[in-house]
Amino acid sequence: MNPIKKINVTQGVFWIEIPEAEVYILCGCPADSVKHLMKRGLIVSVEQDGISWETGPNAILLSDVLLQNGEFSNMAEFPVLQMLYRQGMLLPGHPNNRGLKPVLIGLKEQVEAQLEYIYRGNYGLTSESELVQAGASAEQAREMMAMKLKFAFGEIRKSEEFLDSRVIRSDPVEIRNGVFIRRLQMNVFEIKYGDASVTVDLNLSPYSTYPSPYPLNFHNITREYFAVLHVGEGDGWDINRPSMSSILMFHGKIYLIDAGPNTTNNLTALGIGINEIEGLFHTHSHDDHFAGLTTLLRADRRIKYYATRLVRDSVAKKLAALLSFDERNFSHYFDVADLQFDTWNPIDGMEVKPVFSPHPVETNLFIFRSLYENGYRTYAHYADIVSLDVLEKMVGNGDPGSGISRNFYNRTRKNYLVPADLKKLDIGGGMIHGTAKDFKEDPSEKIILAHTALPLTEGQKEIGSGAPFGTIDRLIHSHRDYLWQFAYKYLKSYFPGIPDHQLQILLNNPVVEFNPASIIVKDNETYGEIYLVLTGMVEIIKDEKMQGLLYGGSLIGEISGITGRTSEETFRSANFVKALKIPTCLYNEFIHRNHLAHEIERLQNIRETLEKSWLFGEGISHAVKNKLARAVRSRKYKADTVLENTKLGSVHLLIGGGGERFNADGVFDSIGAGDFFGEDSAVFGATPLFGIRFLEPTSAFEISGNILGDIPIVRWKLYEIYRKHRRQIMVRSNFSITVPDLGI
Secondary structure, eight states: OOSOEEEEEETTEEEEEEGGGTEEEEEOBOTTHHHHHHHTTSSOEEEETTEEEEOOOSEEEOOSOSEETTEESBOOHHHHHIIIIISOSSSTTOTTOSSOOOEEEEOHHHHHHHHHHHHHHHHSSOSHHHHHHTTOOHHHHHHHHHHHHHHTTTOOOOGGGTOEEEEOOSSOEEEETTEEEEEEETTEEEEEETTEEEEEEOOOOTTOOOOOSSOOOOOOOOOOSEEEEEEEOBOTTOSSSOBSEEEEEETTEEEEEOOOTTHHHHHHHHTOOGGGEEEEEOOOOSHHHHTTHHHHTTSSSOEEEEEEHHHHHHHHHHHHHHHTOOGGGGGGTEEEEEEOTTSOEEETTEEEEEEEOOSSSOOEEEEEEEEETTEEEEEEEEOSOOOHHHHHHTBOOSSTTSOBOHHHHHHHHHHHTOOOSEEEEEOOOSSSSOOGGGGTTOOOSOEEEESOSSOOOHHHHHHOBOOOTTOEEEEEOOOSOTHHHHHHHHHHHHSTTOOHHHHHHHHSSOEEEEOTTOEEEOTTOOOSEEEEEEESOEEEEETTEEEEEEOTTOEESHHHHHHOOOOSSEEEESSOEEEEEEEHHHHHHHHHHTTOHHHHHHHHHHHHHHHTSTTTSSSOOHHHHHHHHHHOEEEEEOTTOEEOSOOOSEEEEEEEOEEEEEETTEEEEEEETTOEEOHHHHTTOOOOSOEEEESSOEEEEEEEHHHHHTSHHHHHHHHHHHHHHHHHHHHHTTTSSOOOOOOO
């Protein structure tokens, strides 16, 4: 009988079980991998001598590639927490604490990155000097460090103190008890025990993603004046619900409050496209509030990032550790807006007050308000907090470093009980989360209890309400339809300089709604309408393959409508989609009257080519595509032309012909239409990884690296490819060379 059991847990995640050797390996650890193990019954509760704990992995195999299809492949924070605490491997006197440490297995740089990311996930900022640099006063920094040490049982510990690691190259490496692992090729591994072996492939196929552990129904959401859309009341262990988060709608705009795992899946269920998101209000850096940042990096503009400087520095350091990049590059992806503690910060007519929350990492709570009749309407979002009983035990005797002050405790208690029209709070309990009983006398009009995987008790139900996914609390009702505002904004950006009275010709058309999974435009057919997507997400399908996604601001059917050609793709709604339906004849008359035909035809031909490529094929609105199209320069290369170690200021997208990439080891791979080169130097300022040799006459689009670097989704894809190529070079050379990494 084969002593090795291999289970495909989900896309890109495997379970390897070797009971004889007491080795249980989680292979691949994207966000929520622990929940997938729970759902598959690979983590279960056991009991011994009246003590209950969980089973689970004792080793984690990391992906060679940190990013796959835009998502993090390695997020070991929660799997490690599950091993240390829920399995009891770190708890003194626990039956399952037998002196063994969990093991991280992988490339040296991936192991080191995970160790630092877990360290930052445990503690956030780790010294008084870091806290002061993030805006705290010297006195505040001392008290915050005293609080951190209470949470950390008196000591800030490096991850290496409670985690083992195994760095693998191509030669077999022993994991433990005669179990060996070796790399066969990039992200493909052989695990061997005795004469038995299995192969594990952690590569994702093109356009595939890590699935969510829970299904969500589609919701048809109306954009509101001032309302809270509930999108998560669970915690990092809840296998049936998203982690605690909310969406705040103000003047029809969409603001996220935290970005936990499966943010893309959550938004899809709600009919919200990434480019609709105005900003993110961020409470703290734990993975169940942090893992969805990659979703926001897939917008075609920098989404606004709202937090206090204290939280922003903590988040940036953790993201920098995970990606091995300079934390100052955080602003390449987000439009950073630092908020002041205990002050009403104005944001486009709304006001928000961040309040400090005691937690192992830097955390701010948020109170939002908007002016209404007879004063303000308010929403308080309290994730994460700590119970007052736990906080009471942290009060020191007045000596430096002995604990927090009584004033700190009193101020926190007062902040907890600030009245609001709606308050959502963390009742996760334990050492680092809140409890409902602290809010029994809270004068707030309505309280939502969240951040727990457990059903509410009868006592908790007396204190607060639940909020199923997709439900809405309207604080100020809307008396207008914001879809027309979206339509005007998109048309104005698409047709800059055209008078408003001319845009009204297009605006005076119906808004139509498509149910999820509906075909909007079918390939090889012509249509009499053009659709301007206002909300939702649209799939592009060609040759029976998913090619990408379109969001608000995208036009569907324009090329077919103008030229009379049949559509080359099928456009299908991924969720509830609302679109402005414009008759083709009216659209063409509008173009003729405003003398736009020549320019639109020129831009559309370039856009059409861009859209066929992986780099530009999804998530980019027509306005941004037009900006790219205007910046394109055409280049032609003769056969046998060689660009060797040439630092380019532009990225080249091949549109015809082809050639090969090469380095000192020889030919790396071939390139053809849709491939690109030059991103290493043009966008990131690095020395090129490859030379380029054209094997036939080749044409290309050349686009400035400065322009591409300002489009988050494009920059993110370029960085993913750079890191992938870098790993491939190292693996092929059996790590005989070191390729310098770079910051994004």
